[in-house]
Every structure is written in structure tokens, then in C-alpha cells.
Amino acid sequence: MAESDAAGTTYEAEHVHEVYEQIASHFSSTRYKPWPIVERFLKEQPNGAIGADVGCGNGKYLAVNKEVFIVGSDRSTNLVTFAKQHKPHDVVVADNLSLPHPPHSFDFAISIAVVHHLSTPARRVEAVKCILDLLRPSQQGVSGSGGRALIYVWALEQKSSRRGWDEGGEQDVMVPWVMTAKKEKAPKKKKQQPRKKGDETIHGGANVENEPEEKKEEQVETQEAKPEGDKTFLRYYHLYRKGELESDIEQAGGSVIESGYEKDNWWAIASLK
Amino acid sequence: MKLLTLNFLTCAIKTCKTQASSFPLHPKDSELEIIEADMNLPFLKNILPRLMWEELRLICKELGLPDLPPTAPTPNDLVEGGIQEVADGQQPADEQPSQTAKDLHRVLLETCIQEGKLVCGCCGHEYAVKEGVANFLLPGHLV
Numbered sequence: 001m002a003e004s005d006a007a008g009t010t011y012e013a014e015h016v017h018e019v020y021e022q023i024a025s026h027f028s029s030t031r032y033k034p035w036p037i038v039e040r041f042l043k044e045q046p047n048g049a050i051g052a053d054v055g056c057g058n059g060k061y062l063a064v065n066k067e068v069f070i071v072g073s074d075r076s077t078n079l080v081t082f083a084k085q086h087k088p089h090d091v092v093v094a095d096n097l098s099l100p101h102p103p104h105s106f107d108f109a110i111s112i113a114v115v116h117h118l119s120t121p122a123r124r125v126e127a128v129k130c131i132l133d134l135l136r137p138s139q140q141g142v143s144g145s146g147g148r149a150l151i152y153v154w155a156l157e158q159k160s161s162r163r164g165w166d167e168g169g170e171q172d173v174m175v176p177w178v179m180t181a182k183k184e185k186a187p188k189k190k191k192q193q194p195r196k197k198g199d200e201t202i203h204g205g206a207n208v209e210n211e212p213e214e215k216k217e218e219q220v221e222t223q224e225a226k227p228e229g230d231k232t233f234l235r236y237y238h239l240y241r242k243g244e245l246e247s248d249i250e251q252a253g254g255s256v257i258e259s260g261y262e263k264d265n266w267w268a269i270a271s272l273k
Numbered sequence: 274m275k276l277l278t279l280n281f282l283t284c285a286i287k288t289c290k291t292q293a294s295s296f297p298l299h300p301k302d303s304e305l306e307i308i309e310a311d312m313n314l315p316f317l318k319n320i321l322p323r324l325m326w327e328e329l330r331l332i333c334k335e336l337g338l339p340d341l342p343p344t345a346p347t348p349n350d351l352v353e354g355g356i357q358e359v360a361d362g363q364q365p366a367d368e369q370p371s372q373t374a375k376d377l378h379r380v381l382l383e384t385c386i387q388e389g390k391l392v393c394g395c396c397g398h399e400y401a402v403k404e405g406v407a408n409f410l411l412p413g414h415l416v
Contacts, residue, residue, distance in 0.1 A: 071282070075410070093410060095416075098416060100282050100283060100285040102290065
């Protein structure tokens with residue numbers, strides 16, 4: 001293993017894997033609504049198609065189509081515990097750079113909000129390659145007949161979101177996950193907006209603590225929930241700029257069939273070249 | 274973990290994946306449980322071409338389950354009374370699963386490995402299965 005690769009592994013273990021293990025239960029309770037493009041992609045698959053969900057998290061996409069068979073995988077044992085309830089699918093614990101699947105054995109694959117957690121350009125391209133390698137190649141002479149993968153990553157360009165990220169900004173960021181203390185009685189106002197509580201409050205740049213302006217914003221966000229009882233976990237993200245996902249796919253030996261932007265994310269459907 | 278899933282699993286170590294001996298993974302010290310699942314005949318018919326029959330037979334043997342038939346069933350074998358020809362534009366009659374379909378459903382989708390190990394035939398690495406979930410995370414020196 002190359003030195004930079006080893007550093008990437010160690011970094012992600014602390015700033016991605018460990019965080020998801022800790023926030024799994026709370027994270028899972030906020031993840032239930034499938035994104036429209038992912039839902040469409042899954043519903044388009046013919047009955048009996050075989051799929052992989054790389055980084056399946058709590059398995060919310062395993063609930064979309066019961067006529068296909070999906071093997072989900074996630075790095076987090078705690079999240080997989082939530083994912084295993086979805087029939088008729090199955091889940092395993094695995095690293096997305098060391099997937100336990102025979103090459104070219106799947107009709108389709110999805111990897112939603114996963115690749116942006118890899119901390120170096122080479123590791124992100126490798127993650128895309130690992131997804132593409134799952135896919136069935138095209139039958140001889142029939143172009144476009146091979147398996148397809150849908151990949152989603154967080155976008156840098158989020159002008160309309162409250163996170164304040166946009167073009168030209170820092171792409172490697174730490175994103176807080178705020179868990180409110182269980183003993184606290186949440187104010188009524190909070191109860192009416194369950195999805196906001198504990199969801200992303202965002203800071204640009206790695207040194208969140210040292211940025212007074214950002215800090216001020218966080219206090220505004222959490223004031224009502226009494227911040228002393230809250231726990232904040234920071235997760236590493238690489239925010240993709242326009243065209244970057246497509247470029248990663250090309251570098252990984254794939255070709256982009258369709259791509260676009262949906263609600264603060266870049267997405268692409270790709271196949272093997 | 275369903276036995277069907279073993280049809281799509283191999284060793285997580287990159288150098289093993291390209292070796293024929295890494296597939297299928299071999300169950301060891303397995304505790305099996307039957308977890309009932311809805312029968313979906315069209316689904317079963319559609320996955321037939323994806324099944325690695327010889328390998329699934331081997332897995333069943335290793336688990337001490339009744340032998341699977343020597344050759345894979347055809348879609349026709351899965352329908353009680355066989356598949357009926359239907360003229361264009363007409364609704365096909367309601368198909369019922371044959372005994373073969375029921376047996377296959379039981380083996381692939383209801384027979385689950387709850388505890389045990391999966392062993393790679395190439396490198397010998399053992400992956401633990403706990404509470405029905407196989408863990409393929411590798412120790413650092415094997416990545």
C-alpha cells in the first residue's frame with residue numbers, strides 16, 4: 001500500500017467510519033425518503049435484475065423495488081444492522097475499495113452519497129472503478145447493453161442551500177452532525193421539524209473551531225436545544241465541482257451515459273467502456 | 274444471510290477475485306435458520322440464468338442440505354403444469370409455483386446462515402458471519 005494511500009485509510013477511519021458507527025442510530029432515523037432520480041433508476045430495473053448498493057447505509061434504497069435482488073454493503077456494522085430488515089435483499093459489511101463480489105456479475109449498481117467520503121483524488125477514482133467493475137459488460141456487438149451504475153456525490157455548488165458553499169470554495173470540508181442529548185426535552189418548535197434537528201449544520205474548511213463567523217452560526221442553530229447537552233461529530237467530505245464526477249468516471253475506465261444536478265448533488269449514470 | 278447471496282460473493286482480497294478457486298466461498302461451522310419469505314415466481318424465473326448452479330450445489334452439500342438437482346431448472350420447471358402459451362394481447366393465466374419452484378425458493382431465499390464463517394478457497398481467509406451478516410472488512414495487512 002502506498003504511503004499516501006495508507007494515510008487516506010487512517011484519515012477516513014477516524015473522520016468517516018468511526019463517525020458513522022457513532023451516529024448510526026440517529027442518522028438512520030433521518031434517512032427514509034428516497035431521492036427521485038435514485039428511485040427512478042431502481043424502478044427502471046427489470047424484474048429479477050441483480051444489483052449492488054455500495055455504501056447502503058441504513059438501506060433506505062433497498063425498500064424501493066422488491067422485484068429485483070440487491071446485495072447492499074456498508075463499512076458501518078451499526079448501519080448494516082438497520083439495513084438488513086429490507087426483503088428480499090441482503091446486506092454485508094464491506095469496504096467500498098475491497099468489495100466481496102465477483103467482477104462483472106451485476107446488472108446494476110448504486111452508490112449514493114459515498115464516494116465523496118474518500119479523502120484523496122486517487123482513492124475517489126478507485127472507489128468509482130470498484131463500482132464499475134461490478135457491472136456486466138455489454139454483450140458483444142450490442143452497445144449499451146451492459147450493466148449501469150448510478151453514483152451520487154455532494155456538490156460544491158449549493159448556492160440555494162443554507163450551507164453557503166459555492167463555486168470556487170474549499171472542496172475538502174468537515175461537516176458536523178449534531179446529536180441532541182436524549183434527556184433534553186426538545187422545545188415544541190423543534191418537534192414540528194424533526195428532520196432539521198440533528199441534520200447537517202455546515203462549516204466550510206477544516207478548522208471549524210477557529211472560524212468565529214461559522215461558530216456564531218452554529219450557536220444560532222443549536223441554541224434552542226441547549227448546546228451543552230449536544231454532541232457534535234465531524235465527518236469528512238470532498239465536495240464535487242461541476243464536471244468532476246464525470247472526470248472521475250472517465251479516469252476509472254467508465255463512460256457516462258447521463259449526468260446532472262439534483263438538490264445540492266451531482267449524479268451520473270455510467271457503464272463500463 | 275441468504276444462500277442466494279453467496280452466488281454474488283467472493284473473497285474481498287483483490288488478488289483472489291480473479292482466481293477461480295475464490296468462488297464460491299465455503300461455509301464453515303454454520304448455524305442455519307429458515308426465515309420465511311414471500312414467494313415471487315416471476316423473480317425466481319428471472320434470476321435462473323444468473324445462478325451458478327454447480328457452485329450452489331456444492332454449497333448445499335457443504336451445508337449438509339438435501340442435494341439440488343444435477344442440472345438447473347428451466348423457467349418451465351418452475352410453473353405448476355408448465356408455462357401456458359398465451360396469444361398476443363391476452364392476459365396469461367395465473368401461474369402457480371411448482372414443487373421445484375418451492376424447493377428452490379426455500380433453499381435460495383429462506384435458508385439463511387445466521388452464524389459461522391465463509392472461507393476463501395484461494396487464500397484460506399475466513400470471514401465471520403454474525404447475526405446473519407457477513408463481515409468482509411480486512412485487516413490492514415491484507416488490503
